[in-house]
Amino acid sequence: MTPQFLTPEAFERLRDARASAPQTVAEALARRRRRDVLRGDGRLFIVAADHPARGALAVGANPSAMADRYDLLDRLALALSRPGVDGVLGTPDIIDDLAVLGLLDDKIIVGSMNRGGLRGASFEMDDRMTAYDVPGMVDAGIDVAKTLLRVNLDDAGTSPTLAAMADVVTQAAAARLPIMLEPFLSRWVDGRIVNDLSTDAVILSIAIASGLGSSSAYTWMKLPVVEGMERVMAATTMPTLLLGGDSGVDPDETFAAWEDALSLPGVRGLTVGRTLLYPPDGDVAAAVDIAAGLVHPSR
Numbered sequence: 183m184t185p186q187f188l189t190p191e192a193f194e195r196l197r198d199a200r201a202s203a204p205q206t207v208a209e210a211l212a213r214r215r216r217r218d219v220l221r222g223d224g225r226l227f228i229v230a231a232d233h234p235a236r237g238a239l240a241v242g243a244n245p246s247a248m249a250d251r252y253d254l255l256d257r258l259a260l261a262l263s264r265p266g267v268d269g270v271l272g273t274p275d276i277i278d279d280l281a282v283l284g285l286l287d288d289k290i291i292v293g294s295m296n297r298g299g300l301r302g303a304s305f306e307m308d309d310r311m312t313a314y315d316v317p318g319m320v321d322a323g324i325d326v327a328k329t330l331l332r333v334n335l336d337d338a339g340t341s342p343t344l345a346a347m348a349d350v351v352t353q354a355a356a357a358r359l360p361i362m363l364e365p366f367l368s369r370w371v372d373g374r375i376v377n378d379l380s381t382d383a384v385i386l387s388i389a390i391a392s393g394l395g396s397s398s399a400y401t402w403m404k405l406p407v408v409e410g411m412e413r414v415m416a417a418t419t420m421p422t423l424l425l426g427g428d429s430g431v432d433p434d435e436t437f438a439a440w441e442d443a444l445s446l447p448g449v450r451g452l453t454v455g456r457t458l459l460y461p462p463d464g465d466v467a468a469a470v471d472i473a474a475g476l477v478h479p480s481r
Contacts, residue, residue: 187260192283193252199282210281211322217288219325219360220450226423227477229261229470230271230455232294232328235313237301241460248456251279257459259285260466266474271328271453273297273313292362292453293324295350299332299343306375307332307339307368311346316353327354327361328404331391332368332375344394351395362453364404364425365391381410385417392418404453407443415446426454433461433469441476451477 199206220226233239234248241247248254258276261267262285269290270280277293280286299309309332319327331347334340347363354361365387366377378384384406392398403422405414415422424443426436436457443449452473461469 187256187263188252188283193255196279196282206282207278208322210284211278211286214281214323215287216323216325217290219290223478223480224450225477226268226290226451226453227266227474228269228271228290228292228423228451228453229258229267229458230426230453231258231276231459232271232273232297232313233455235273235275235294235297236299237303241456242462244460247460254459255279255283257466259283261459261470262286262289264467264470264474266478267470268451269325271455274318277324290325291323292326292328293319293322295327295329296343296346299330299339302374305339307334307337307343309339309343309346311350316350316357316359319359320357325360326402327359329361329363331363331365331387331394332377333365333387333390334368334370334375336369344390347391348394351401352397355395355397355400358400360400360402362402362404362423363391363394366406377406379406379408381408381413384408384414388414388417392420402450407439411443411446415448418448420448421450422448423451423453424449426452426457433457437472437476440473444476 239246239248262270271292271294273294277291293314295314296309296311298312299306329347351361367383367387368375368377401420403418403420404425405422407424424440440452454473458469458473459466
């Protein structure tokens, strides 16, 4: 897809900066206008784009939907321009591009940390920190950290992953950096990892994730919308953002499920990526606006 929102000149400046003035990235992050994580209604709408670094480029039936970086950046730029979008979740490559493009003023940056459990790899459960680390996020002025925690009781790779998660939660708390954990119970099915989205499995994953680290003071949850969300949200006192999942489900059903879950105590908003960046009808702005209206109904 040819980018429609950003200009060719903007991408040329980005390429030139990366090639001849790499210090531009740190300078752009240092001068960006920051904001409080929570303000106004105390709710957050974050657009997610950390999938490519795990080797996950598919959206719905398209196995390479996220492969075109210029198209992805264009969609992100459009999403970030819409009212009610509070920020973006990404790996350093995405965040650095957006910073140089000047798109992160007054936006929350959520830094994605563990991308080592590559999609389809034999070592997928050994999900190491291969993107942001806590010192790097503090130095760059990243506002929130994020990790994915898939617990597979039949795979020994879960053990070092749990230890790594506990360590970064401890580091984040010491740095007073909010850290968002996205927990699942997972298993191997026909050579691929499948997350258990039953109510009881999500509740158990929350219990495991909640106890990681020497302090939970800065821990948030990022949870799927499943059956029995009242029971799910009764399992934690931690501030929670809802995740969106993949495209493919009827958008009206998805929006209705989000709306119901957003009314529950403890739910602070949405963190959604592919569902909104690659909607079935191609209208990114419309999809983002609907979600923003659910998170911030009084805006």
